[in-house]
Amino acid sequence: MTGERNTVINTVLVANRGEIACRVFRTCRASGIRTVAVYSDADENALHARVADAAVRLPGAASADTYLRGDLIVKAAIAAGADAVHPGYGFLSENAGFARAVTDAGLTWIGPPPEAIEAMASKTRAKELLGVTPLGPVTESDLPVLVKATAGGGGRGMRVVRRLADLDAELTAARAEAASTFGDGSVFVEPYVENGRHVEVQILADTHGTVWALGTRDCSLQRRHQKVIEEAPAPGLSDELTAELHTLAVRAARAVDYTGAGTVEFLIADGGAHFLEMNTRLQVEHPVTEAVFGLDLVALQLRIAEGHALGTDPPRARGHAVEARLYAEDPANGWAPQTGRLHRLTVPDGIRLDTGCTDGDDIGVHYDPMLAKAVAHAPTRAEAVRRLAGALERAAIHGPVTNRDLLVRSLRHEEFTSARMDTGFYDRHLSALTGPAPDPLAPLAAALADASARAGRFGGWRNLPSRPQVKRYATAGEEHEVHYHHTRTGLTADGVRVVHADPHMVLLEADGVRRTFEVAAYGDQIHVDATRLTALPRFPDPTAQHTPGSLLAPMPGTVVRVAEGLTQGVTVQAGQPLLWLEAMKMEHRITAPATGTLTALDAEPGRQVEVGALLAVVVEDAE
Known part of the structure; x- marks a missing residue:
């Protein structure tokens, strides 16, 4: 209103x-x-x-x-x-x-007036209002640049371009993604400032001329230009820089007679603030501001829409808050979105969990793969970060592969704990943050829980000498084989004392240290505390083989485009884009694994595919 x-x-x-x-x-x-x-x-x-x-x-x-x-x-x-x-x-x-x-x-x-939305939702118009000069025709000296959806947000319709030869293709891809997500395929190009900090200011304005600037938020940890971890206040900013950001944010709001909640975003680099855009809506990360200021921003949106006035000054900030976005995605596999049944989602007490899912929901292919946002608030930044990392580590998240391990490792990374992070964090550290680090006792706990369940149904011990029982599990791209015995006194395993084992809880003692494992099984998917395992057949299926060079769908989705001129028999180059899949509102490029000949192609636009579906085969050149 x-x-x-x-x-x-x-x-x-x-x-x-x-x-x-x-x-x-x-x-x-x-x-x-x-x-x-x-x-x-x-x-x-x-x-x-x-x-x-x-x-x-x-x-x-x-x-x-x-x-x-x-x-x-x-x-x-x-x-x-x-x-x-x-x-x-x-x-x-x-x-x-x-x-x-x-x-x-x-x-x-x-929300804000339509005129304010028009002025600020057009990223180019917003920059003009704040005196930021738009980028003209792109030349080599301008690189790298960022292609950005005019009406976009949330990382959709964004592409970093480092080579001038790639610009046209990335413009096409960005337009297609923007049109699919926002209904508006217009894009623009701006300079890409690498390794800066993404800092923003929450504003709130009423219809009586009052504009609040509610602190700052740091949103530098991003993947594909979409935020992953956010916090308030942004750590390490000088009082002078904070005041400058507040001034610019309020100026932006007043320039368009703004009302309601909004966010003004900046890139902090070389000690200065570079205006990015103004989001004329509530942000995903608004809970960290609510926690620090003790406010309900949605309640204030409602009051402003009813015509009520804000107080002269906002409340004072208290403590520090950190938010992590939990996604059904595989960071180690190109951030590929995941689907399937979410069997369980719980976090320890004391953590705010904002979610649109509940136990038993199915995660599909049509929308963003975010499952929930977990928020911790504490008197200091170190306490809030530690609290959130610990809560995520102990959370029960049973179902599709998620980014939970990445979040925990990110929150505990020295660069983050010392507040030296920037937008290039995952470019530098992704491989280390996604490397396999399974709990070495988790596969054994899974096997013993399964054995106890079977023993309860069929009996386990036999009064005859026997070979060890063998179970195989896969986790984080690795296979693990475990051995155990059924004995007169119960289940045993070499080098580990089995104190207790039932289908849901296993108590093991190794090197004098006793640990309890909670086990939940859903078919061949087993969750042992925070470790996700897949039970493997004792002998590999000889039919589950694919021709070398096969390109399989990494996720369920829809083929939206195939590279121009791509037919069977053509020669392709390693890394050449062959086709594009759309899943969960984002396009995912499928590229040639090697230089060679395309011997099979089954990927016409519009085809719906499941994970593992054969899309194409590239036979590598003999040389």
Whole structure:
């Protein structure tokens, strides 16, 4: 709402899904406000659709047919009796046309004026407002550059270009991804500042002229330009630089008569601040600011939309907060998104967990693979970081492969604990952070838990000498073989004392140290504390072989493009892009593993593929 009239919001439709929809609903319920969800066919059983007071179906599964259809969402709001719309983040949250459609329908828009969205959602226009000169035609001297979606956010539609010859192809890829995600394929190019710090300022503005600058946040740990770990306040900034950032953020807000919650983002490099963009919405990482300032930003969004005034000054900051985004993805395998049943998701007490998933939900291919955000708040940065790392390590996350181990190792990395990180953190340390480091006793614990379960059903010990029992497991790309015995006194293993073993808990003593392992099995998938194992057959399946040079789908998804002129029999070069898969709103490039001849191709655009599906075969040159 942009005027100064007071209104009362009774029912809010959240034009979004997943975690942010659930988060807005939580505040609405606490405020006595009824809630309405919208859901796609893929989200029919999603948590956000289940917890709302009412839910309206958007037919289809693709974002372009559902969560990007502003006309359908406005109709849903009217049909469900909503009097206000909250856009969340992503999708239509920075779409001025949608904001106008909401207000034109007589509904209250819980966000900034459409004119402010237009001015700032266009990244090029935002830079002009703050006096930042746009980059002209790109030359060799400008490299590296960043291709960026004009209406984008969350790392979608972004490409770093280091060679001028790659620019056209990356522009095409960025436009396609931006159009798929935001419904707007326009992009622009700006200088790419490497190894700076990504720092942002949360702003909050009412309709009475008050603008709050709520501290700073550091979001430097990113993969594919999408944030992974965020914290507030940004560590190590001088008082002078912090004041400069606040001044620029408030100036940006006032330049467009901004109201509501927003974020102004900067890159800190060489001791100076470089304006990046203003996000005219609530950010994913807003909980760290809430924790430090003791605020509910969604509640304040609602109050501002009703016409209430903010206080003259914001509350004082207290302590430090750190947030980690838990994704269903494999960082060691090109950050490939993962799918499957989420059997269990719990964290220790004292940690805030914002999620749109619950036990038993299926993680599909259509949307962002973020499962949850875990937030720790403590009096000091060191305490908050330690608390979050420990909680994630002890969390029960049973189901698809996740980035949990990466998060724990990142939080404990010396470069992060000493606050010397920058946006190149994962470029430098990814291999070390994703290297296999399984618990050496986890496979044995899994085998003993399985043996105890089988013994309970069929009996285990036999009054005859026998060879050791053998079990094989895979974890983190490695295979482990364990041996144990059934004896008159129970299960035994060489070099380890088996104190207790049942299907869910195993107690082992090694070198005088006793440890307890919690075990959960879901078919051939076994979770032993934080270690994820796959039970392997005793003898490998001789039919599970592929021709050398086979390119298999690393994830379920849709073939969206095939390289021009690519047919069987052509020669391809090592690293040459052959085709593109779209999964969870991002494009993933499949490249030739070696220089050779393309002898098979089964990847026409539009084909839906599962993990491991054969896409192509490249026979390497004999030389």
